[in-house]
Amino acid sequence: MLIYKILFHIAAAIKKVWLKLIYGNAVVFGKGVTWRSHFHLAIEPKAKVEIGEHCFFNHDCSISAMQQVTIGANTLFGENVRIYDHNHRFRQVKNIADQGYTMGAVSIGKNCWICSNVIILKGTVIEDGCVIGANCVVSGHIPANTLVKMEPAYTMSPIERTS
Template identity: 40%
Template sequence: MILRRVILRIRSLIYIFFYKISYNKKFQFNNFILMGKTFTLEIIGEKSQVKFEGKFYCRNNVYIVAENGSINIGDNVFFNNGVSISSMNKISIGKNTALGENVKIYDQDHIFNKEEEMYKQGYQTLPITIGDNVWIGSNVTILKGVTIGSNSVIAAGSVVTKDVAADSIYRDQKQPIVNKIIRIKNI
């Protein structure tokens, strides 16, 4: 167990060193970052920036890309396996926030016009803000223009397309409600 942690820390230091050399001032961190296997960070474009405010820990297969956008990740944030974040505008994630497996966060949508080829149509972008102390369940997708208030929980499998108030629980309306109380009769 101790050997595994040491290896994980060494791998993280190598990643940090590589990203700092590759991206210089576009990649900033204020504390230790612990990365699992296959962590990928891409910073594309002059305006792009990725900043880690404090402690950050992630598991495996995490992909973060800022393409002419910025990503700001607060202190004490955790990403589980398969998290993917893509910014063409701005994404802010508050402190003490946890993202479950396969969470996807996109601050852009493709523009669709039948008259033009898809890859030439561009994107519409709006910033995403996730408050402090937010728990986002597995397989959640968060789309452009959303603000999630602090101390909120996003139920697994939700697609978030509108703002979520602070101190609330959000679940996608398409999810089945399982709140029936089943009573077993004594025989």
């Protein structure tokens, strides 16, 4: 087990260097950021992605930025998380690809846990200490220390903390 963890950290370090070569100052990785296999990052010109210290991305996560995505320190991502700061315009039925995009910066706070199969849409603000449950599609403002889950339907509630 330990050897796999070491190999994932080495692979992530190599990929960080590669991504910095491709995107330059458009991407900022805090100290200790790492991921497992198949982490994807797409940053359009003039966009920026900032990932705080000690964030972890599990298998198959991706970030796609046309404007800005900011992630606070110590935030964890489950498998298959997708983050988009843009969406296609679709006023007309045909030629959707030619209608351009709408954009809205995405901000994810510190000490959050974004569970598996979550999709975070443009303009979303997730404040510090939130847990976003598996399979949620998130849009809008999520207050600090909130649990968002899909049982039996979308619900938001404060996280009960115990000392």
